[in-house]
Amino acid sequence: MPNRIDAPQITDNFIEKWAKRIKPELEFNCKTKDEFYSWKKQLINKIKELLGEFPEPSDLKPEKLSEEEKEKYIREKWIIQTEKDCFMPLYILIPKGNKKKYPAILCCHGHGPYGKDPVAGVHNNNPEVINYIKTYNYNYGEQMAENGFVTIVPDWRSFGERIGYFNIYAPRDICNIHFLQHLICGRTLLGANIFDGMRAIDFLLTRDYVDKENIGCMGLSFGGTMTTYLTLLDDRIKAADIICYATTTLHYAIERPNFCGSQIVPFLYKYADVGDVIAAICPKPLLIESGANDTCFWIDSAKKAHEKIKNAYNVAGVGENLWIDIFPGEHSFSGNLVFKFFKKHMK
Numbered sequence: 001m002p003n004r005i006d007a008p009q010i011t012d013n014f015i016e017k018w019a020k021r022i023k024p025e026l027e028f029n030c031k032t033k034d035e036f037y038s039w040k041k042q043l044i045n046k047i048k049e050l051l052g053e054f055p056e057p058s059d060l061k062p063e064k065l066s067e068e069e070k071e072k073y074i075r076e077k078w079i080i081q082t083e084k085d086c087f088m089p090l091y092i093l094i095p096k097g098n099k100k101k102y103p104a105i106l107c108c109h110g111h112g113p114y115g116k117d118p119v120a121g122v123h124n125n126n127p128e129v130i131n132y133i134k135t136y137n138y139n140y141g142e143q144m145a146e147n148g149f150v151t152i153v154p155d156w157r158s159f160g161e162r163i164g165y166f167n168i169y170a171p172r173d174i175c176n177i178h179f180l181q182h183l184i185c186g187r188t189l190l191g192a193n194i195f196d197g198m199r200a201i202d203f204l205l206t207r208d209y210v211d212k213e214n215i216g217c218m219g220l221s222f223g224g225t226m227t228t229y230l231t232l233l234d235d236r237i238k239a240a241d242i243i244c245y246a247t248t249t250l251h252y253a254i255e256r257p258n259f260c261g262s263q264i265v266p267f268l269y270k271y272a273d274v275g276d277v278i279a280a281i282c283p284k285p286l287l288i289e290s291g292a293n294d295t296c297f298w299i300d301s302a303k304k305a306h307e308k309i310k311n312a313y314n315v316a317g318v319g320e321n322l323w324i325d326i327f328p329g330e331h332s333f334s335g336n337l338v339f340k341f342f343k344k345h346m347k
Contacts, residue, residue: 019254026271028279036316040280050265051191055083073145082199089161090154091120093145101211103346104150107141108219108226115160120153137333147339154200156193179261197230214346225263231281239285239345241338244331246288249273251301275305279312285345287323289334296331
């Protein structure tokens with residue numbers, strides 16, 4: 001974080017004062033269940049408007065690239081077409097067992113050069129990827145497969161294989177370049193990635209070993225962003241784990257900027273804060289993980305979001321559907337409650 005210059009002409013000082021004056025128009029303040037569902041509908045409609053148009057789905061053209069047998073699961077690599085000329089590589093991890101159908105989880109990777117790979121437990125003996133997995137407990141796609149869930153782990157636009165594991169625009173963030181390019185062409189990058197996530201579920205549901213009525217979603221950091229919006233907008237997702245993303249806009253975007261173009265809903269704070277968006281996931285079962293020592297989304301901001309989300313679940317009369325895990329640790333996947341959570345809510 002750069003040193004701040006205390007002078008009235010500094011743009012950063014203006015933005016911080018301006019943001020602190022904003023009161024989001026659709027901030028959650030409901031007192032009854034009926035008010036909650038009316039508010040939820042309004043907010044979802046506004047978010048869809050702000051995300052902009054989604055692409056037209058294309059023929060998936062699925063192509064299986066490889067298969068690898070592990071001790072507790074089989075890992076397949078596929079590539080699918082989401083929209084015309086847009087291809088998304090992904091892994092599917094299938095538990096070894098005697099069930100005909102398994103509940104499935106869309107596992108969303110966070111920001112980083114390796115995209116889906118560490119989440120699916122793929123490191124190819126690269127010490128940097130191995131360190132990613134160790135530091136962030138990042139192979140949650142693999143861990144969930146080892147615990148009896150089919151997992152699907154795609155690369156989002158701007159990450160992993162979809163940029164050839166290389167940022168050609170360095171030192172500029174490739175997410176910011178792609179955000180601006182999508183915007184110029186009439187879309188948002190986040191909206192396009194949400195669409196790609198929905199297409200990943202479309203493909204998942206073509207697999208005969210998947211229980212189509214039991215689909216979940218989870219992800220760390222930017223993966224938490226993706227989990228939030230996919231769970232909010234796709235009714236096929238029944239339960240979710242948002243990992244180290246609950247925060248406030250003032251904290252993550254204004255006072256201590258920690259974001260990129262892949263996470264942006266244009267004009268969102270005019271209408272809603274992060275906690276409001278997550279609250280609108282209610283009544284779906286939701287687990288929120290927040291690290292007590294997280295230096296990306298500090299715990300004080302996380303707890304402010306937690307309170308708003310708790311209020312929404314309580315007003316809607318489904319407080320038991322919200323699980324919160326504040327764990328001792330940094331910006332990472334805790335894994336303390338997630339297996340119990342998904343096994344309860346995705347039978």
